[in-house]
Amino acid sequence: MEVDPPPIEPYTYGLLSVAQVVTGDGRWQMGGVEYSTDACAQGGRVEGSCPVPADGGGTSHDKPLAESLDWVTGGAPFTVYHRAECNAVAFTDPQERALARLRVVEHREVEKAFSLQLGAADARQPLGTAAVPLLVALGALEHNAALYYGGQPTLHAPRWTQPHWTAARLVSQQGPELRTELESRVAFGGGYYDDPSAPADPAPAEGEFWLYATGTVTARRSQPFVHEAFDPPTNTRVAIAERTYALDHDCYVAAVLVTVAPAGGGA
Template sequence: MTAPSTYLPVQYDAPPVNPPTDGLYLAATMLDRTGPDRLLSGVDIWSMNCATGWGTWDVEPCADPGVDDLKDGERASVLTTFAPLTVWGYDQCDPTEDPAEITARALQNVRLHEQNLVETHFATRILADAGAPTAAADLVAAIGELEVQIGDAAIPGVIHLSRRYAAALDAAGVIVGSGPIPRTRLGTALAFGSGYDVVLGTTLVATGPVTVFRSEIFQQDTLSPDENLRAAIAERTVVASYECLATAVEIGGTP
């Protein structure tokens, strides 16, 4: 009988797995565009949900309205253009490798890591737009403060925060409901992003509705005779955007 030590290792091709189903992409409206990539110059959001043309009026018909009581208002201004991000995946092997295998691996790389990369990019934008964060004593107080700001804006809000807080909010009974999107009791969506932690840290940012635009995936393989390898890339353009509101709260920050 052959000794076990002389056996060759079992060769197992691990199947491709799906990326996480939480975070920014779960809470956002996803718009996948076909045709030429027109996202390279970014996206401008013209919102119908952030205007100032609303208020109350004295029911006394002969009341003299003050200057501040006149019925007027402004349409929402267009926020600074949301910048595009190119996300890519890469793989290489020797020229005898099946090009389809190399391309499939490049596609899987971009598929798995796209959302994290976009979250990190988007976190930088919303943190800058939110300005100096308000201080909150703890995590639950931070959620409460942000929900006040969302309520004042009268829009469906999204709270962007690190995945590190998901277990604590669940234990505190903040996350309720059985739908796919984690929500507070008031229905605010919680986007627990893996890519948020490196930028946001202990800061939580609330925005209005979020839309993510994505181009088609461009893929190509090429042969490099000088290096004796075949390489493949897969990439797409992504723009993450929001409407109306950007406000931040820092847990344990200085009042």
């Protein structure tokens, strides 16, 4: 006897749980977005409250040019899809079946795309390329973000690393999100690669992964849409459900190589 499948629990604590999700069609679907931001502005300071003449001209309060406005170019649009295909006999709702399948896979596929964007970014490496324990890596990124980004960073880690964070009490639940003690958002992506710069390769070494920190992530996405067709010679109905995305993160991105292997002294 055929019965309905069991319900699927919603995907939690991945990229879309920490991103600003904007749903709706727009020109961004043609080529993504770009915007100017002051979030990575670097100013300075002067000593005292009164200028003091300098020997070489000017005063002690002459202020050199500081970094300010940045232009952010988001990732190119991409489309996540799934299909449903079956004999037309008793196949009454292929569009709904295709949409249900799309909902199952889209979180993972979006995370794969964003992970590749991180791998292609010119990320700061505050600790170089040496693998360090998770506690050291988290502290380095939280500190680096405070120096170079004006807001709370978002951290990105492969989903298999989550038990190490929990064992070390590094994250806590705040509504639908997980955050560090300093309230940085944390995404545990099932689609994140251990090494986003070489996604076809295995992890750099057993128990190692790249931990990334970015500025605020925005996920623009269209409404899901479905195309349906019928093939008379085979009496087949097919429906393809799709949704277009474009992802960007604010001006900051940094990465630290983490080891959680016992020999590496992981947390």
